[in-house]
Amino acid sequence: MSRIAGRFRQLAAQGRKALIPYVVAGDPALDGTAPLMHALVDAGADIIELGVPFSDPMSEGPVIQLAHERALANGTSLRDVLAIVSDFRRRDTATPVLLMGYANPVERMGYARFADAASHAGIDALLSVDIPPEEVAAVHAELQRVGMDNIFLVAPTTPEARVAKIAAQASGFVYYVSLKGVTGAGHLDSAAVSQRVAIIRRYSELPVAVGFGIRDAAAAAAVAVAADGVVVGSALVDAMAQTIENGGDHAAATAAAAALLADIRRGIDRQAPVDIPRQGY
Amino acid sequence: MTSDTQKSRFDAVPDKEGRFGVYGGRFVAETLMSALAELETLYRKLSADPDFQRELDADLGHYVGRPSPLYEARRWSEQLGGARIFLKREDLNHTGAHKVNNCIGQALLAKYMGKQRIIAETGAGQHGVATATIAARLGLECQVYMGEEDVRRQALNVYRMKLLGAQVIPVTSGSRTLKDAMNEAMRDWVTHVDDTFYIIGTVAGPHPYPMLVRDFQCVIGREARAQSLAQTGALPDALVACVGGGSNAIGLFHPFLADESVAMYGVEAGGHGVSSNQHAAPLSAGSPGVLHGNRTYLMQDADGQIMHTHSVSAGLDYPGVGPEHAWLKDIGRVDYVVATDDEALEAFHRLTRLEGILPALESAHALAYAAKLAVAMQPQQVIVVNLSGRGDKDIHTVAQIDGIEF
Numbered sequence: 001m002s003r004i005a006g007r008f009r010q011l012a013a014q015g016r017k018a019l020i021p022y023v024v025a026g027d028p029a030l031d032g033t034a035p036l037m038h039a040l041v042d043a044g045a046d047i048i049e050l051g052v053p054f055s056d057p058m059s060e061g062p063v064i065q066l067a068h069e070r071a072l073a074n075g076t077s078l079r080d081v082l083a084i085v086s087d088f089r090r091r092d093t094a095t096p097v098l099l100m101g102y103a104n105p106v107e108r109m110g111y112a113r114f115a116d117a118a119s120h121a122g123i124d125a126l127l128s129v130d131i132p133p134e135e136v137a138a139v140h141a142e143l144q145r146v147g148m149d150n151i152f153l154v155a156p157t158t159p160e161a162r163v164a165k166i167a168a169q170a171s172g173f174v175y176y177v178s179l180k181g182v183t184g185a186g187h188l189d190s191a192a193v194s195q196r197v198a199i200i201r202r203y204s205e206l207p208v209a210v211g212f213g214i215r216d217a218a219a220a221a222a223v224a225v226a227a228d229g230v231v232v233g234s235a236l237v238d239a240m241a242q243t244i245e246n247g248g249d250h251a252a253a254t255a256a257a258a259a260l261l262a263d264i265r266r267g268i269d270r271q272a273p274v275d276i277p278r279q280g281y
Numbered sequence: 282m283t284s285d286t287q288k289s290r291f292d293a294v295p296d297k298e299g300r301f302g303v304y305g306g307r308f309v310a311e312t313l314m315s316a317l318a319e320l321e322t323l324y325r326k327l328s329a330d331p332d333f334q335r336e337l338d339a340d341l342g343h344y345v346g347r348p349s350p351l352y353e354a355r356r357w358s359e360q361l362g363g364a365r366i367f368l369k370r371e372d373l374n375h376t377g378a379h380k381v382n383n384c385i386g387q388a389l390l391a392k393y394m395g396k397q398r399i400i401a402e403t404g405a406g407q408h409g410v411a412t413a414t415i416a417a418r419l420g421l422e423c424q425v426y427m428g429e430e431d432v433r434r435q436a437l438n439v440y441r442m443k444l445l446g447a448q449v450i451p452v453t454s455g456s457r458t459l460k461d462a463m464n465e466a467m468r469d470w471v472t473h474v475d476d477t478f479y480i481i482g483t484v485a486g487p488h489p490y491p492m493l494v495r496d497f498q499c500v501i502g503r504e505a506r507a508q509s510l511a512q513t514g515a516l517p518d519a520l521v522a523c524v525g526g527g528s529n530a531i532g533l534f535h536p537f538l539a540d541e542s543v544a545m546y547g548v549e550a551g552g553h554g555v556s557s558n559q560h561a562a563p564l565s566a567g568s569p570g571v572l573h574g575n576r577t578y579l580m581q582d583a584d585g586q587i588m589h590t591h592s593v594s595a596g597l598d599y600p601g602v603g604p605e606h607a608w609l610k611d612i613g614r615v616d617y618v619v620a621t622d623d624e625a626l627e628a629f630h631r632l633t634r635l636e637g638i639l640p641a642l643e644s645a646h647a648l649a650y651a652a653k654l655a656v657a658m659q660p661q662q663v664i665v666v667n668l669s670g671r672g673d674k675d676i677h678t679v680a681q682i683d684g685i686e687f
Binding site for chain 1: 306309315455460467468473570571585
């Protein structure tokens, strides 16, 4: 069983939902990312989603775009991201880590080389925003070869027949994009999210995590009613950026992100007892 | 002179996945996949519909002013002392460049889809102006994304778009040029995908855009082919066009691809020279990768990050290129070469003084290479250069380089 599957199974047994923070590797500092990951785990993270910086992050809103730009200004390459996870693994072999990024840096490294190096570094999965199922065969084969999960997005615009097609290729969990828009957008509709999560469950046994536009404990708790996991990105990245803009150092930024994540953790856990049963869709 | 096997080879791309060999495809976030599939289905249906073609042809005739002339640049050719150079006068189109051919087509698609809002990215502003023009004519809301750097370089076109009722949104992310404008347009589209049609201005982006933009631009090559036969009694010996994203070049080249005797040259922006890293020549000095929805040649570093580009012409200042060009390069059908900023500026002045035609700085790259080519050819041979746009928009840039302030 993959580390991600194991983590979801363990959480389900406890009646809890997965909290998945997203941060960009190398932001705000290259040597600060592994400590940040540990702090997020201490604050209640179940899985870490690590953004691989890219010069043209087309699906990101302004907050995460700036994080990519800062990370690149710090010289963060895909090889550095792998090194960060290796470093993280020296103290934490339990928390699953998935990389979220764009096709080109992985393509440039080569799919086979990436798969070998990523699995060696202790990375559990890849979510490539701009590689849909139609384009995934080559990278999918390499991820499978090394036992890494391949995370796919399902969007509000995905027709039901396509949900089935995506579910057939997905492993680890299904990532439902909670709104039409970029990361950090502000028009989340949690009732609509619940309906769409129900549709995904018709086609997949995998856990469903929801992300994009979840910025606080209340939104996370609302989404967690229907989902198995909640991804929080822009809010954390913004908390760190604001701290630094106000004169704080990297340690203060990490503390700010951890405090926000802990608050969201409490919000989700309060919601847990009123979880609705999974059957009956 | 035309081989049927060759013809079917070139008509067979892209395949149903949108691939030109290993290039092209549809590398976008899931949210856009259905919109692209819907666009492809509609386009395949309409492109076979005589009513749609009639409507398109009527607009191209009466609104754009087609066919554009094929003009022999006699004084310039004589001064060079080599081949006869003919200019395909896309600069005479309404709005002053080839971009409108594609905008008319895509706006018709938007109309058939019932979309009320149009967005576009623009570099030099020609595609933005063409899009704003069509939007004004159809009464559609129009927003144009333009890199902040290009807003500065192309102030005249920015004002033209505003006059036409479009909103120009300066893009401040990344390198603040065309690639960043395209990122921002994609972000807008993903957010407003239900009511918005994205008119991509070049033969790049996710499938079906490289196919449909090519098809709409092929009117250039179809006309040039017939005009060559009528005016010179033969097919041209060589075609030359500038390549940024590559829409004017593919429009000229495609109808000739199966004509084995016709040599083709795509001229990329050499900037300060390809060895300087200050250029925009991915086919000449880049490597394959994935950007803006397709696999193609890119200017990228060893870590797969897209590099900043430089060209004196905003319209060529793009780190990628249409996937069909990537394929045509690999199979050796088209030669991709470069002209530097200085060479393009020299050609700009030369054509203006000798023929009374101000070329766009983009087109001046094609002229610069054609001049070199002509000298090495025989006087009875014929070169057709795509004069893809007029240079009025560049007067400010050229004046500044010449040390003149208005």
